[in-house]
Structure formats: structure tokens, C-alpha cells
Amino acid sequence: MGCGCGCNDNGSNESKEVKYSECPKCGSTAKSVPHDVLNSLVKKELQKQILDNDYYICLNPDCENVYIDETKESVFKLADLKKPIWFKKGSEPKIACYCNNITYDQVKKAVRELGLKDWKDIVLNYKEKAICMCEKLNPTGECCSDNFYKLVNKVLVKEGKPPVSFSSGSCCG
Numbered sequence: 001m002g003c004g005c006g007c008n009d010n011g012s013n014e015s016k017e018v019k020y021s022e023c024p025k026c027g028s029t030a031k032s033v034p035h036d037v038l039n040s041l042v043k044k045e046l047q048k049q050i051l052d053n054d055y056y057i058c059l060n061p062d063c064e065n066v067y068i069d070e071t072k073e074s075v076f077k078l079a080d081l082k083k084p085i086w087f088k089k090g091s092e093p094k095i096a097c098y099c100n101n102i103t104y105d106q107v108k109k110a111v112r113e114l115g116l117k118d119w120k121d122i123v124l125n126y127k128e129k130a131i132c133m134c135e136k137l138n139p140t141g142e143c144c145s146d147n148f149y150k151l152v153n154k155v156l157v158k159e160g161k162p163p164v165s166f167s168s169g170s171c172c173g
């Protein structure tokens with residue numbers, strides 16, 4: 001986790017502590033998320049239902065539950081959100097970068113057809129500027145770069161090209 005970009009040092013240590021809970025529907029592990037992601041992703045008309053509690057995200061791709069609060073009384077499902085959740089089954093389109101709304105298909109195309117490999121270059125191919133606010137805009141509150149570069153490398157390897165190293169990180173760089 002983390003690429004050394006702004007996602008990890010926005011001045012709050014609050015989001016760093018990862019806690020786990022259990023999804024009341026499927027029993028899978030649910031991981032704590034920063035409260036801000038709910039405000040970004042829950043549909044406007046349902047925002048009043050967001051409680052002032054800690055929330056967790058169900059990590060099971062087959063489960064429609066996404067956000068669950070600590071009391072398990074407040075649950076937001078896929079249908080309650082503004083955007084699809086990339087790791088949930090059937091999510092369409094699959095989004096690789098939530099801050100800039102870049103889909104898996106757009107990443108693949110940029111890598112395959114334009115030879116782009118860098119997060120910023122790929123984003124800028126589609127958008128005027130590249131923003132990075134994963135702690136608010138990514139559904140898990142984590143930096144998207146790990147996931148993003150895994151996808152870039154999948155395409156590169158398929159094309160017979162060497163994968164990029166992203167341990168040093170280039171999201172937001």
C-alpha cells in the first residue's frame with residue numbers, strides 16, 4: 001500500500017489505522033474506510049442515512065453489500081452508490097482511477113495503443129489535469145496506484161513488453 005504520494009500524507013493519521021469487521025450478509029472480511037469516501041460515493045438522496053459511525057467495506061466480490069457501519073445497522077449496497085466498485089462482480093465500467101474517472105478500458109487502450117505506462121501520462125491522455133484524492137474518492141480510501149499499475153503491467157506483459165516497477169510510485173508524482 002502507498003506510493004509515497006499525497007494520499008498517504010495529507011496530514012491526518014486517522015485513516016492509517018486499518019480495522020476489520022465482518023459483513024453481516026456474507027460473513028466476509030470488511031475493512032475500515034475513511035468516512036469521507038461515503039460522502040463521495042453514496043447517492044445524494046441517501047446521504048442523510050450515513051451515520052456518524054465507523055464504516056467498513058465488504059471485500060467479497062460476490063456480495064452486494066459495500067459499506068457497513070460498526071453497528072451493522074447501516075448498510076449501503078452497490079445500488080446505493082454513485083459509482084460501480086471495481087472489485088465487485090459485474091461492476092461496469094470497471095474504474096481504475098476514481099479520482100479522475102479512468103476506466104480499465106481506457107488504461108488498457110492508452111498502454112496498448114499509445115505506449116503510455118505512467119499513471120499521470122495515462123490520466124492526462126484523457127483529462128486536462130490529474131488529481132489525486134484517493135483518501136476521499138477511492139471506495140477503499142486507499143491509493144489506487146497498486147491496482148492501477150497491476151493493470152498497466154498486465155497489458156505490458158501481454159504485449160511482450162517489460163513491466164514497470166511501481167514500488168517507488170508515480171501516482172501524483
Ligand SMILES: [Zn+2]
Pocket residue numbers: 023024025026027028058059060063064065
Ligand atoms: Zn458481504
